[in-house]
Amino acid sequence: MTTFVDHASAIDELKAALGEKVSVNETIREHHSKDESFHTPRLPDAVVFATCTEDVATVLKICNKHRTPVVTWGAGTSLEGNSNPIHGGVSLDLSQMDKVLRIGHADLDCTVQPGVRRKQLNEVLSTHGLFFPVDPGADATLGGMAATGASGTTTVKYGAMKQLVMSLTVVTPSGDVIVTSRRARKTSAGYDLTHLFVGSEGTLGVITELTLRIFGIPEAIAAATMQFATVRQAVDGVIEVIQLGIGVARIELLDSDAVMAVNKYSQTNLPEKVLLLLEFHGSAESNAIDIAAIREVLERYSGTDFTQTTDESERRKLWQARHDTALACRSLVKNARNFATDVCVPISRLSDCIEATQKDLAESQLFGPIIGHVGDGNFHVVFSVDPDDHSMVERMEEFHTRLVGRALSMEGTCTGEHGIGVGKIDYLVDELGNEAVGVMATIKKALDPNRIMNPGKIIADTFF
Amino acid sequence: MTTFVDHASAIDELKAALGEKVSVNETIREHHSKDESFHTPRLPDAVVFATCTEDVATVLKICNKHRTPVVTWGAGTSLEGNSNPIHGGVSLDLSQMDKVLRIGHADLDCTVQPGVRRKQLNEVLSTHGLFFPVDPGADATLGGMAATGASGTTTVKYGAMKQLVMSLTVVTPSGDVIVTSRRARKTSAGYDLTHLFVGSEGTLGVITELTLRIFGIPEAIAAATMQFATVRQAVDGVIEVIQLGIGVARIELLDSDAVMAVNKYSQTNLPEKVLLLLEFHGSAESNAIDIAAIREVLERYSGTDFTQTTDESERRKLWQARHDTALACRSLVKNARNFATDVCVPISRLSDCIEATQKDLAESQLFGPIIGHVGDGNFHVVFSVDPDDHSMVERMEEFHTRLVGRALSMEGTCTGEHGIGVGKIDYLVDELGNEAVGVMATIKKALDPNRIMNPGKIIADTFF
Numbered sequence: 013m014t015t016f017v018d019h020a021s022a023i024d025e026l027k028a029a030l031g032e033k034v035s036v037n038e039t040i041r042e043h044h045s046k047d048e049s050f051h052t053p054r055l056p057d058a059v060v061f062a063t064c065t066e067d068v069a070t071v072l073k074i075c076n077k078h079r080t081p082v083v084t085w086g087a088g089t090s091l092e093g094n095s096n097p098i099h100g101g102v103s104l105d106l107s108q109m110d111k112v113l114r115i116g117h118a119d120l121d122c123t124v125q126p127g128v129r130r131k132q133l134n135e136v137l138s139t140h141g142l143f144f145p146v147d148p149g150a151d152a153t154l155g156g157m158a159a160t161g162a163s164g165t166t167t168v169k170y171g172a173m174k175q176l177v178m179s180l181t182v183v184t185p186s187g188d189v190i191v192t193s194r195r196a197r198k199t200s201a202g203y204d205l206t207h208l209f210v211g212s213e214g215t216l217g218v219i220t221e222l223t224l225r226i227f228g229i230p231e232a233i234a235a236a237t238m239q240f241a242t243v244r245q246a247v248d249g250v251i252e253v254i255q256l257g258i259g260v261a262r263i264e265l266l267d268s269d270a271v272m273a274v275n276k277y278s279q280t281n282l283p284e285k286v287l288l289l290l291e292f293h294g295s296a297e298s299n300a301i302d303i304a305a306i307r308e309v310l311e312r313y314s315g316t317d318f319t320q321t322t323d324e325s326e327r328r329k330l331w332q333a334r335h336d337t338a339l340a341c342r343s344l345v346k347n348a349r350n351f352a353t354d355v356c357v358p359i360s361r362l363s364d365c366i367e368a369t370q371k372d373l374a375e376s377q378l379f380g381p382i383i384g385h386v387g388d389g390n391f392h393v394v395f396s397v398d399p400d401d402h403s404m405v406e407r408m409e410e411f412h413t414r415l416v417g418r419a420l421s422m423e424g425t426c427t428g429e430h431g432i433g434v435g436k437i438d439y440l441v442d443e444l445g446n447e448a449v450g451v452m453a454t455i456k457k458a459l460d461p462n463r464i465m466n467p468g469k470i471i472a473d474t475f476f
Numbered sequence: 477m478t479t480f481v482d483h484a485s486a487i488d489e490l491k492a493a494l495g496e497k498v499s500v501n502e503t504i505r506e507h508h509s510k511d512e513s514f515h516t517p518r519l520p521d522a523v524v525f526a527t528c529t530e531d532v533a534t535v536l537k538i539c540n541k542h543r544t545p546v547v548t549w550g551a552g553t554s555l556e557g558n559s560n561p562i563h564g565g566v567s568l569d570l571s572q573m574d575k576v577l578r579i580g581h582a583d584l585d586c587t588v589q590p591g592v593r594r595k596q597l598n599e600v601l602s603t604h605g606l607f608f609p610v611d612p613g614a615d616a617t618l619g620g621m622a623a624t625g626a627s628g629t630t631t632v633k634y635g636a637m638k639q640l641v642m643s644l645t646v647v648t649p650s651g652d653v654i655v656t657s658r659r660a661r662k663t664s665a666g667y668d669l670t671h672l673f674v675g676s677e678g679t680l681g682v683i684t685e686l687t688l689r690i691f692g693i694p695e696a697i698a699a700a701t702m703q704f705a706t707v708r709q710a711v712d713g714v715i716e717v718i719q720l721g722i723g724v725a726r727i728e729l730l731d732s733d734a735v736m737a738v739n740k741y742s743q744t745n746l747p748e749k750v751l752l753l754l755e756f757h758g759s760a761e762s763n764a765i766d767i768a769a770i771r772e773v774l775e776r777y778s779g780t781d782f783t784q785t786t787d788e789s790e791r792r793k794l795w796q797a798r799h800d801t802a803l804a805c806r807s808l809v810k811n812a813r814n815f816a817t818d819v820c821v822p823i824s825r826l827s828d829c830i831e832a833t834q835k836d837l838a839e840s841q842l843f844g845p846i847i848g849h850v851g852d853g854n855f856h857v858v859f860s861v862d863p864d865d866h867s868m869v870e871r872m873e874e875f876h877t878r879l880v881g882r883a884l885s886m887e888g889t890c891t892g893e894h895g896i897g898v899g900k901i902d903y904l905v906d907e908l909g910n911e912a913v914g915v916m917a918t919i920k921k922a923l924d925p926n927r928i929m930n931p932g933k934i935i936a937d938t939f940f
Contacts, residue, residue, distance in 0.1 A: 118715055118824035161664035172662055174671075175639060190912040196820040197852045198636055199889040200625035200675050202896055202904050202934055203916045207638075207671030211664050228721050251582055257692050298762060356660040360582035388661045425663040432666055440666050448654040451923065452667045458922035459915065470666055 019057045019101055022078035026060060026102070029070050035059045044085055044095075044103035048150065050349040050399040051093030051434055056083065056103035063108050065181060065189055065220040071104055072218065072464075073187035079462050084214040086156030087129060089148070091352040092433025094160060094213050098468045104218065106155055112136045113221070121178060121195065123223045126155020142226045145170035148429070149335045155219045161211030163429040165334065168254075168387030169261040169293065170227065172429065177210050181221035185460040195223055208455075213431050214466040216459050230293035233261075235327045236303060236320040238310050240286040243267060243370065243382075247363040249313030250288070250386045254359060256309065259302045262291035262331075263387040267370070270337055270381035270394065277340030278333040283317065288386075289334055291327070337383050342396040344379075351395035351408050353380075355419035356428030359389040365422055366391060369415055376411050390428035416442070432470045441472065450475065483521045483565055486542035490524060490566070493534050499523045508549055508559075508567035512614065514813040514863040515557030515898055520547065520567035527572050529645060529653055529684040535568055536682065536928075537651035543926045548678040550620030551593060553612070555816040556897025558624060558677050562932045568682065570619055576600045577685070585642060585659065587687045590619020606690045609634035612893070613799045619683045625675030627893040629798065632718075632851030633725040633757065634691065636893065641674050645685035649924040659687055672919075677895050678930040680923050694757035697725075699791045700767060700784040702774050704750040707731060707834065707846075711827040713777030714752070714850045718823060720773065723766045726755035726795075727851040731834070734801055734845035734858065741804030742797040747781065752850075753798055755791070801847050806860040808843075815859035815872050817844075819883035820892030823853040829886055830855060833879055840875050854892035880906070896934045905936065914939065 081101030384391030545565030627636030848855030
């Protein structure tokens with residue numbers, strides 16, 4: 013691929029245009045050199061803190077002229093090196109663009125800047141009785157979540173970013189500002205640019221504003237847990253729940269290793285068996301109907317020790333523990349960083365896929381707790397690794413390749429929600445083939461002919 | 477734009493490759509010259525009846541070599557000239573690719589060929605207790621529905637084609653066959669090619685297989701109607717219903733002119749006031765809760781004469797009458813064809829938009845019954861016109877321009893579900909601007925450099 017060399021003249025021009033928003037400070041550059049993954053850090057040549065769409069347009073125009081890479085930065089919580097500036101250049105930090113611009117009560121939508129974090133958004137929305145459901149483990153930015161195509165524990169009911177982004181303001185590599193869609197609930201007006209940018213990981217443009225679907229906070233929320241001796245029992249139960257269309261807002265699986273890690277980290281004392289965590293959103297009446305229906309199904313699949321609560325602090329503790337699973341696993345290894353896996357298969361194949369993966373873990377003598385968004389067929393083997401432990405990284409990579417091969421053989425995908433980044437570039441070709449990835453490369457080359465936008469991500473260098 | 481001239485040598489080559497699947501019969505060409513709209517018919521130079529993906533690839537390779545336009549044909553039920561071969565060339569008829577290939581009970585998905593029609597699919601699915609919800613008025617093909625980005629009366633609950641297409645097999649203009657996504661329920665693997673082709677109206681490639689989300693037929697279905705003196709009362713009631721998150725599967729509005737037309741055509745005797753038609757999908761218990769809640773809300777907005785039924789034949793009659801509205805309106809005008817309007821606005825602006833539109837109708841002395849998918853903010857003024865009545869067509873076009881301007885001023889779109897076709901090309905630029913349409917044109921030029929795929933649709937000639 014193009015060799016990216018000295019970007020001094022681009023940085024000079026950026027400083028002339030944007031003054032103190034441009035930093036070459038070593039500590040700041042180091043902070044922008046890596047996400048939460050084990051992938052190799054690389055210092056950007058400069059960091060630009062944009063505060064508005066015009067700043068972003070200025071950065072892209074200057075960098076496009078100088079062919080300087082631009083890697084967008086939100087919270088740095090991605091898990092596949094998505095925001096690592098692997099070819100140097102500019103890390104474009106949008107964290108100061110953190111305003112909630114509009115809340116549409118009647119239309120159940122809102123417009124936010126890309127640096128707004130999901131917890132911050134929900135704090136603002138909650139004062140209006142509203143919420144935004146997508147909840148990746150980390151407190152990510154909405155811009156990053158859209159760019160990654162993120163999802164979370166509530167996707168089974170409310171959908172992922174793909175379903176909930178209604179419109180985006182995007183700055184194209186040449187510095188043009190476009191709005192991808194109007195604010196109507198649906199549209200058939202031309203190519204779906206919204207979905208083209210959702211999940212494009214900053215390789216086609218920079219998202220500077222998002223209009224999102226939001227929801228009323230349910231009248232009643234209830235959580236429940238149930239235990240199983242085997243993953244297969246739990247997952248087969250979940251399949252029937254989904255088939256029957258029982259209203260469930262969250263249906264998450266933790267295997268016994270994950271429960272053990274969570275207990276240690278979060279001072280919970282959950283039983284160290286296969287655990288399903290469930291949540292129901294509705295009225296007290298409808299939740300009661302759904303809980304009774306789901307319990308009946310899961311007991312037929314040998315689920316035991318049913319518990320339920322409507323107490324908010326108990327619920328929050330339970331879900332915080334679930335969200336902290338990655339941290340919990342990381343705390344077990346010295347100098348650890350995340351080695352995330354993220355396969356997603358048709359739910360009918362989920363038991364097969366997890367069982368074979370557990371067998372592989374045992375045979376490989378690798379410790380990898382499993383957590384799953386089982387209603388969607390998506391699960392993570394949560395590896396933690398010291399990046400300097402090269403032989404362990406290599407063993408995990410070999411395992412990951414087997415895991416992806418297994419998921420693909422079951423009509424699944426290598427990534428349900430983390431994106432391709434630098435870690436799954438070859439798997440993307442295995443998954444969709446040279447022709448489909450070739451179509452992606454054709455689009456990339458047409459929209460970003462100088463290949464300045466997050467180069468080295470999603471599409472292999474061989475396509476250029 | 478490129479002038480498309482004689483395609484004789486392309487047709488000779490097609491005949492050599494595909495034999496009797498290629499027809500130049502006048503009657504057959506005439507049948508493929510127009511959709512259901514008033515837009516000017518144009519005979520294709522030939523019609524090819526493809527029976528498999530390989531046939532489609534053969535057609536595209538040959539036509540790409542000869543720069544012969546290819547316009548894909550399903551059921552010919554589009555409403556904006558989307559399938560009219562306005563530059564001649566080949567009409568590629570996929571109606572013989574009409575097999576339901578796979579039904580995934582456990583995964584609630586199915587795979588179909590593009591020529592399968594929606595009623596046919598639901599007949600097959602119903603024997604398994606399953607259904608596919610998207611229901612445009614016509615008995616369209618699934619391929620056409622995906623290409624148009626169609627939706628229908630159940631979109632408020634289940635989503636539109638955009639939400640329910642999981643994966644597509646597509647033949648690109650150069651004849652490559654790609655699959656846009658795996659069969660997992662969610663994925664973040666690369667650019668979202670699925671959504672790029674959904675709604676692209678055959679301008680980027682030809683869909684030859686679709687994997688769709690399907691649903692279990694609800695345990696209980698109930699329909700209800702309610703009457704209102706004004707559109708504002710009805711729509712303001714609907715806004716509150718949506719805000720409260722009351723579970724409704726269909727919530728359709730007919731104004732009194734639409735009810736009158738339906739009564740005449742379908743021998744129903746619905747009261748000729750503003751009518752809301754509602755449907756509820758759930759259990760008998762959950763439907764009863766939802767119906768009580770919705771009735772309470774709508775009565776506060778002066779809704780009267782509440783009726784409800786769970787009788788299947790009554791329900792079917794009601795929805796068939798609703799689906800026949802366009803036919804009903806057409807039956808009132810001699811030699812009439814459809815002049816469809818399709819704006820969609822944020823629901824908070826829907827009363828304003830419909831009221832102003834009714835006023836405009838009265839002032840313009842145009843008869844235009846209004847039907848609306850009001851839960852989505854989408855409504856149609858259902859014009860019927862004799863295409864040879866040029867002065868009437870012109871008056872309707874002027875009205876349409878005012879209607880679109882009104883919707884755009886309310887942050888809406890010119891098309892909620894019919895697509896751009898030939899009728900809304902200029903509105904697309906008004907709606908999204910030159911830069912955004914320019915991005916679409918860049919993609920089009922990159923993927924279809926010889927501009928053979930349905931030329932003259934979606935993107936104005938001035939972009940080429």
